[in-house]
Amino acid sequence: MEQSSNFIRTIIKQDLETGKRDHVITRFPPEPNGYLHIGHAKSIVINFGLADDFGGKTNLRFDDTNPLKEDQEYVDSIKEDVSWLGYEWDELHYASNYFDEMYDRAVLLINKGLAYVDDLSADEIREYRGTLTEPGKESPHRSRSAEENLDLFERMKKGEFADGSKVLRAKIDMASPNLNLRDPVLYRVSHATHHNTGDTWCIYPMYDFAHPLEDAIEGVTHSLCTTEFEDHRPLYEWVVRECEMDMQPQQIEFGRLNITNTVMSKRKLKQLVDEQHVDGWDDPRLPTISGMRRRGFTAEAIREFVKETGVSKGSGVVDSAMLDHFVREDLKLKAPRTMGVLRPLKLVITNYPEGEMEWLDAEINPENPEMGTRQIPFSREIYIEQEDFMEEPPKKYFRLFPGNEVRLKHAYFVKCEDFIKDEDGNVVEIHCTYDPRTKSGSDFNERKVKGTIHWVDATHAVPAEFRLYEPLILDSEEEDEEKTFLDYVNEKSLETLNGFIEPNLQNIDAQEKLQFFRHGYFNVDPKHSKPGKPVFNRIVSLKSSFRL
């Protein structure tokens, strides 16, 4: 596929052409404090994709500098998700493996008079920082001697001070219009057990100090991140320069991915999970990689979607219809096409001999003949879709109604002769006659029908559960300061139906994807599907220009 140009690709290309760089190394640096979502997938596709395009390499690096929030469980799931998305990292690293070197660099800063130990409390530091429009003021501890700072910092490391009692700060400029440069905290005391280093450390580096060092240590040439870090770039460069690292990685920022009718922040996703609006991090309605995988989205579709939405610095919102498009596109030739009735209505073919049945040949995917054919049973009683019959049809309704004839996919023409209602007035059974001459595959062409409907033979039908999803977040009209995203949670985002499928699907494997004729693409739910009683998640419906 033709690679569309984007500003980062242009920069890298130039760097290579001008000789600024002679190779490319990128990295995907997640913090193992939660599950990956499709926003991370964008970062993954960009980092791995770009490096690959230029013959470079990409590392997976866990940015594990805050033991309070991180856990091995997350590093495992992140690795799984990156692999599932189809990428192989060159080197696997942990920021925590660099703690010794980071400590040494901090000592260097102290010796250069560029860092100091501060005794101010968190609240005081905030007050001293000033505001967006007013400069901050210097801490009374700012002018401690290097010797004193060295001593204090070493004692911080040894565990002599309580959490929050002391921090190491960079000495930059308390009056900078960029708040990140107002003597940012470099190290904090935290007597916490780290998932990787255990209790070796009780001081941990902050992101702004750690990240540039990690990149420089690994020789990352292009450090790609999202736009909210733009303000941090001067600090990033300050750290690499003043810590006298051998090479200077270049930080480049791109806009986050947003998609309509969903939420992308870890905080909001966590809230949806914690408050049980959804059923866990892998709920098929969530944009988490695990949720999308369970819903049935393919890695290929996610990758293509991300590529097509592009890379820019803008903060736009991509229409979820584009995501839908790429799954349909990917599954079109791969997924078997079969018949499933989600809302069953019995249909009796009155002129089909009782007790008889036949096996019909049916192609598995007419757009991909190599997938072959299957046999499906047919007899006097079948199930059709409730919405495929109307007692009083509107104009341009091509399906069944009294006197109308339709084609049963892979079978015969049937004509509606009668129907039965229950006491409540609901249609419960349709009576039709069929024309044996119209069998699928025959050359019958004496008359045509406008509609073709799907069905499942009643005596062989296998019960199945279907789960249909709607957007988790409803459209919000005008902005309302009073409301939060929780006010727009769609409480009807999941609809569960019980219907029937063809018998050959009875023991279908988890994560198998298929198209139910005229409905859409479905995935076999890995958690709740069982042999003999499959559960299907609708990934996406088919497009439809039909409107009642």
Next chain:
RNA sequence: UGGGCUAUAGCCAAGCGGUAAGGCAACGGACUUUGACUCCGUCAUGCGAAGGUUCGAAUCCUUCUAGCCCAGCCA
């Protein structure tokens, strides 16, 4: 009201002084044993606005407007 960033169609997005790519959506039409797919066609005299420079401006300059991000010992 300090700093950083962004404005190209309903949405995403190319374009980098030579006369507005592409994708999604939408809308016509053809085909159709999926109201699907496929195919054909339509969809910015216009690039946030107003000035200016130039033979020529989405691209350069000026001013304005709107939106996003920043005051964690989170990343």
